[in-house]
Amino acid sequence: MRHPVETESGLVEGVPGRDHEVTVFRGVPYAAPAVGEARWRPPRPAPPWPGVRRADAFGPMCPQAPNADVGAGLPMDEDCLYLNVWTAAADAGERRPVLVWIHGGGFRVGSGAEPRYDGEHLARKGLVVVTFNYRLGALGFLATPELSEESGQRASGNYGLLDCVAVLRWVRRNIAGFGGDPGRVTIAGQSAGAGAVNFLAMSPLAEGLFHRAVAQSHARHSRDTELRYLATSYRTLPDAERSGTRYAEERGGTSTALLRSLPWQRLVDGDAAVDDAVETGGPAKPPLFRPVVDGWVIPAGYADTYAKGAQNVVGYLAGNNLDESGAVPESTFATYRAAGAGTWRPGMPPVHVTLDGFTAAARRRFGALAEEFLRLYPASTDDEAARAHCAAVRDNARVSTYLWAADWSEHAGLPVHTYHWTHASPVRGQDPRRASHGSEIEFVFGNLREDGAAGGGAGWTGEDHRIAEVMSAYWANFAATGDPNGPGLPHWPAYAPGSAVVMELGDAFGPIPVADPARLKFWKRFFSQEEAW
Numbered sequence: 001m002r003h004p005v006e007t008e009s010g011l012v013e014g015v016p017g018r019d020h021e022v023t024v025f026r027g028v029p030y031a032a033p034a035v036g037e038a039r040w041r042p043p044r045p046a047p048p049w050p051g052v053r054r055a056d057a058f059g060p061m062c063p064q065a066p067n068a069d070v071g072a073g074l075p076m077d078e079d080c081l082y083l084n085v086w087t088a089a090a091d092a093g094e095r096r097p098v099l100v101w102i103h104g105g106g107f108r109v110g111s112g113a114e115p116r117y118d119g120e121h122l123a124r125k126g127l128v129v130v131t132f133n134y135r136l137g138a139l140g141f142l143a144t145p146e147l148s149e150e151s152g153q154r155a156s157g158n159y160g161l162l163d164c165v166a167v168l169r170w171v172r173r174n175i176a177g178f179g180g181d182p183g184r185v186t187i188a189g190q191s192a193g194a195g196a197v198n199f200l201a202m203s204p205l206a207e208g209l210f211h212r213a214v215a216q217s218h219a220r221h222s223r224d225t226e227l228r229y230l231a232t233s234y235r236t237l238p239d240a241e242r243s244g245t246r247y248a249e250e251r252g253g254t255s256t257a258l259l260r261s262l263p264w265q266r267l268v269d270g271d272a273a274v275d276d277a278v279e280t281g282g283p284a285k286p287p288l289f290r291p292v293v294d295g296w297v298i299p300a301g302y303a304d305t306y307a308k309g310a311q312n313v314v315g316y317l318a319g320n321n322l323d324e325s326g327a328v329p330e331s332t333f334a335t336y337r338a339a340g341a342g343t344w345r346p347g348m349p350p351v352h353v354t355l356d357g358f359t360a361a362a363r364r365r366f367g368a369l370a371e372e373f374l375r376l377y378p379a380s381t382d383d384e385a386a387r388a389h390c391a392a393v394r395d396n397a398r399v400s401t402y403l404w405a406a407d408w409s410e411h412a413g414l415p416v417h418t419y420h421w422t423h424a425s426p427v428r429g430q431d432p433r434r435a436s437h438g439s440e441i442e443f444v445f446g447n448l449r450e451d452g453a454a455g456g457g458a459g460w461t462g463e464d465h466r467i468a469e470v471m472s473a474y475w476a477n478f479a480a481t482g483d484p485n486g487p488g489l490p491h492w493p494a495y496a497p498g499s500a501v502v503m504e505l506g507d508a509f510g511p512i513p514v515a516d517p518a519r520l521k522f523w524k525r526f527f528s529q530e531e532a533w
Contacts, residue, residue, distance in 0.1 A: 001087055005177040008170075010049040015056045017086065017120045024120070025055040025085040025178070026113075030170040031163065033079035034135060039260045040147050040159060043081060043166040058084065058113035062133045062140070065109060065270040074113055078139065078264045083132035083167055084112055086119030089179020097184040097480040098175055100130045100210070102164060104191030104438065106231060106347045107290045108137050108269065116427075121446030125476040128180035130171060134163035134196075137269045141289035143240035144248060146256045148294075157240045157292035161203070164196055165297075168209035186479040188214035190438055192290075194318070195231035199291050199298055201312050202305045212315040212482055214475065216444070217437060218325075219318035219418075221403040222303035223527040225281040225365065226325060226396060229347055233286040234301065234533070235275070240292045243275065247288070274346040281365035287346035302407075303532035309411025315482040316408060317475075319419030319502070320397040324437035325349045327393040329424070331432050333386045351389070358385035369526055376519050394420075398502050398514040399523040405495040415494035417484055423467055423506030426459055435506060443471040467506060474505075 001023040004011040014025040031043035038044065059082025060075045089096055101117055103110040112131035119129025134140060143157030164187075172182045187210045189197045194215035200206040201213050220227040227233065235243075251266050253259035259267075273288040280286075293301055305311050323329055326349035328336060336353045352358040358379060363370040377392045379385035398420055405416045421440045424433035442448055446468050448460040474484040474492065484492050490509035493501070500520060501511040514520060 001089055001091065001179065004052045005092070007174045007177065009046045011052040012055045013052050014085070015054075017123070019120060019124060022086055022088045022120050022123045027057050027059040027082045028053075028055050028085065029059075029081065030083045030132065031081040031166050034081060034139075034159070035078045037260060039078070039139065040142060040156070040256075042159070042162045058082070058111075059133065061111040061113070062136050063264045063268050064105075064136050065268055074111065080133045080135075081163060081166075082112075083130055083170070084119075085178050086123040086129040087178045087180065088123045088126070089128065092177045092179060094179035095176070095181035095184075096126055096128045096179050098128045098130065098171060098180040098182070098186065099475070099479045100132075100167060100171060100185060100187045102134070102187060102189030102193035102196045103131065104189060104193040104231065105136070106287050106345075107141060107160060107192045107195070108287055108346070110136070110192070116441050116447055117445060118447050119445070121472060122476060125446075125472060127476055127479055128175060128178055130167070130175070132163075132167050134160045134167075136160060137273070137289050138247060138267045139264060141240075141291065142247065143235075143237065143244040143292055143294075144256070145241050145245065147244075148237070148241060150256070153294075153296040155237065155292075155294035155296040157235070157237070157244065158294055158297040161196060161199055161291055161297050162205075164200060165203070165205050165209070168200075168206060172209055183211070184480065185210040186212040186214060188216070188475070190216035190441055191218075192231040194218055195233070195291070198232060198302075199234070201314060201316075202299070202302070202310070203297055203312070204299065205297055207312050210312075210314060212478060213317070214478065215316070215318040216440060217320055218397070219316070219401050219404045219408075221400040221527055222301070222306070222407065222532045223530040224396070224400040225530055226349070226400065227302075227533055228278050229280045229284045229286040230325070230349075231347065233278070233347075234291045234293050234298065237292055237294045239277065240294075243288055247273070271345045282350055282361055284349050285346060301533050306407040306411070311408070311412065313413060315414040315478075316405075316412070316416045317419070317478050317484060318401060318405070318416070319421060319505070320401060321421040321437060321440060322394060322435035322506075323424075323439075325393050325397055326351050327390040328353075329432055329434045330387065330390075332434075333383060337382065349393070353386040353389070354382045355379055355385040358389050366526060369522070369529075372522060376522055395515040395519050396523060399520055400527070402495075402500060402502060402514045403524070403527065406497065409495060409497075414482065417478070417492055417494050417503065419492075419503045419505045420512065421506050422504055422508070423464075425464070440471065440505070443468040444475050446472040470509060471505065
């Protein structure tokens with residue numbers, strides 16, 4: 001696509017990718033800067049520009065606590081609502097499926113410019129790929145009674161999600177110029193990006209703006225206590241307003257006008273911004289700033305939405321990873337044991353690698369069911385306890401997503417495909433390799449590069465590259481047709497009632513049981529006794 005593309009705000013000119021058949025458009029404004037009086041308001045359309053805008057550089061990262069893993073050295077600025085497009089379409093007459101990627105980071109950190117999200121490989125597979133920034137932390141999710149009152153909807157706290165909706169509206173109006181099909185849009189994300197996918201799938205504001213959804217860590221059952229602090233967690237509006245008022249007062253923001261006049265550096269939240277009020281069955285707590293069930297952007301929680309069939313009718317692909325949510329490789333047990341409590345941040349699951357820690361956590365979380373749990377996951381030494389902990393975490397995740405799929409499918413009317421990622425990756429220099437939180441991303445995007453731009457020069461193997469070809473093909477097929485299956489790929493069955501299996505992806509490709517039958521019954525019974533979210 002060598003000619004400028006016309007958007008609603010003006011002409012944009014991209015630059016060649018590493019493969020010159022792919023054109024990249026970086027730093028395209030999708031909304032006006034959310035600064036000054038526009039802070040904590042829904043995004044407005046990007047103002048027009050004269051002539052041709054050269055889209056050759058990523059926009060700034062949205063304000064956030066410093067994090068060396070994101071942003072490729074980009075500056076931070078409140079003027080950050082930019083998106084990026086990768087396309088191999090020759091002209092605007094093509095209609096390629098569109099993948100809109102929502103970055104993770106606990107709704108606190110992250111950027112659509114992270115090298116691991118480079119869309120070139122997927123563009124070569126026939127997709128038009130869009131990544132973007134959205135408002136984070138307090139700037140993206142602050143709620144106060146005053147903000148709710150001025151909104152016109154009696155709602156506040158979901159500005160980051162409103163940014164996501166603005167991107168999808170931009171895609172609907174503009175993506176055809178890049179060779180994309182506005183009638184075949186898939187939203188996908190990992191961690192908090194998966195949380196955003198799940199919330200958009202329940203939001204009437206996003207109805208009709210996308211047709212398929214991919215949630216990579218996590219989609220969880222509404223009665224799973226893990227849901228309450230992971231990236232799937234939400235707040236009620238009264239709770240969000242109370243905590244937001246306290247946060248504002250601590251920073252000297254005694255009025256909304258004063259809050260809007262403060263420099264953004266005063267408002268960036270770090271690891272101390274945690275929601276201690278949420279009972280999770282353990283020490284883990286969610287970040288303070290996260291989406292809000294506000295009656296407008298998100299009308300209701302998971303259980304109520306699914307029970308009424310009020311979610312958007314979209315196909316779904318969702319899953320979890322072997323070494324996440326507190327599960328770790330056996331070769332790291334001693335390291336975790338030596339570290340003790342170690343580093344903690346909001347949304348981080350606990351890792352139990354001692355017998356005392358494992359049994360105490362079981363009694364706290366499971367109460368009257370604790371003895372049954374300890375019989376199903378027995379341990380008499382520290383190593384046995386660590387192995388039992390990891391087995392329970394993995395069973396919990398697989399069973400939870402299986403039960404989520406049952407709830408989603410009851411009214412959705414479109415197939416759901418679930419997975420369990422098992423391949424150990426060296427991404428970001430992990431030693432030992434592990435199938436950790438987010439480790440599937442490079443494989444999905446096909447970004448196994450050795451130049452340091454993506455994958456961190458990790459030392460990828462031939463097996464890594466083979467697995468990446470399968471993974472990226474599954475995701476490309478799903479975005480194109482709603483079915484990950486295709487020629488030459490191991491068959492991935494859709495969720496079916498009464499078939500308690502999940503698709504293993506990574507070290508092997510094929511259906512596996514979600515859990516041992518006795519353990520499956522235990523988790524079902526435990527979840528049934530918990531409060532539905």
